[in-house]
Amino acid sequence: MVATAKSAARAPRHGIGRLARREELWFYLLVSPWIVGFVLFLGGPILASAYLSLTHNDPIHWPPVWVGLANYDHMIHSFVFWESVKVTLYYVAVSVPCSIAMATIIALLLNERIPFVSAWRTIYYLPAVVSGVAVALLWQWVFQPQFGFLNGTIWDLFHVQGPDWLLSPYWAMPSLIIISLWQFGGPMLIYLAAIQNIPTTLYEASEIDGAGKLRRMWSITLPLITPVIFFNLILNIIGSFQVFTNAYIITQGGPDYTTYMYVLNMYNQAFQYIGDMGYADALAWVLFLIMLVFTLIAFKSAQFWVHYESPGDQAGNA
Numbered sequence: 001m002v003a004t005a006k007s008a009a010r011a012p013r014h015g016i017g018r019l020a021r022r023e024e025l026w027f028y029l030l031v032s033p034w035i036v037g038f039v040l041f042l043g044g045p046i047l048a049s050a051y052l053s054l055t056h057n058d059p060i061h062w063p064p065v066w067v068g069l070a071n072y073d074h075m076i077h078s079f080v081f082w083e084s085v086k087v088t089l090y091y092v093a094v095s096v097p098c099s100i101a102m103a104t105i106i107a108l109l110l111n112e113r114i115p116f117v118s119a120w121r122t123i124y125y126l127p128a129v130v131s132g133v134a135v136a137l138l139w140q141w142v143f144q145p146q147f148g149f150l151n152g153t154i155w156d157l158f159h160v161q162g163p164d165w166l167l168s169p170y171w172a173m174p175s176l177i178i179i180s181l182w183q184f185g186g187p188m189l190i191y192l193a194a195i196q197n198i199p200t201t202l203y204e205a206s207e208i209d210g211a212g213k214l215r216r217m218w219s220i221t222l223p224l225i226t227p228v229i230f231f232n233l234i235l236n237i238i239g240s241f242q243v244f245t246n247a248y249i250i251t252q253g254g255p256d257y258t259t260y261m262y263v264l265n266m267y268n269q270a271f272q273y274i275g276d277m278g279y280a281d282a283l284a285w286v287l288f289l290i291m292l293v294f295t296l297i298a299f300k301s302a303q304f305w306v307h308y309e310s311p312g313d314q315a316g317n318a
Helices: 002-052 070-076 079-110 118-130 132-142 149-157 172-183 185-196 200-208 213-224 228-241 245-251 264-270 277-305
Strands: none
Touching: 002 277, 070 277, 079 172, 079 185, 079 213, 079 228, 079 264, 079 277, 118 185, 118 245, 132 149, 132 172, 132 245, 149 264, 185 200, 200 213, 213 228, 228 277, 245 264, 264 277
């Protein structure tokens, strides 16, 4: 009787173990295309670039020659490298907060009851789906000093000579920052969805207490969408450090290196100047470390300004 009971108890567990192994096998079988793609097209190239950053990798002469930390030593003593870092940091420091503020303000406005609100939302979102090269060419015409839209049309109405914009060392980078502010449709939609997800009971209670629109926005709307602001902040930081198209198409890094973005320098080192892929790989790893540092700083700062609905949640664990 006891032996029969023990064998009966073991049978279900044995069956459950076989079913679990079968489910595990099917899981790995179904995700295997993603695993193979990750190893071939992402994980493998990442490891290869780490090795190649320690070599002189001329595509014409194979195989790569081991040089150790020579690429990083050359980078430290390169004027072009430090100029690209300075320019990119300036771009990130200005464009990221401005783009977040712009997208948040427009989302707040489009959340109001205004005529043709759906049409306005579509219009503001449209620039986000336009090709980067087409946008660059469009803004290149807008900022053209002689016959561009700004100097040739708007400034003529007031009989004022506009700046040289993209040809001026003082106005070239502000011009690129203005271009970056134009494509805020994606973050705007995310902010709008977050705003509409706020319970209306909070607004009703604050209205009963006598809070005005500005007070409700400052005390309810903005604190409750800070997780979404934090999410877009991280994406904006990473994206701004990797800006390439506008600098390459519109200014080619000029004038006087004032728009010589980091990724543009990396591209030129790999494909334009000397074709040294090893040095370009070293630049890529340094860029990764820079973005990692700024991302970690953003996560550390989140505990002071990001608010979550659940009291037990910690902003730093977002």
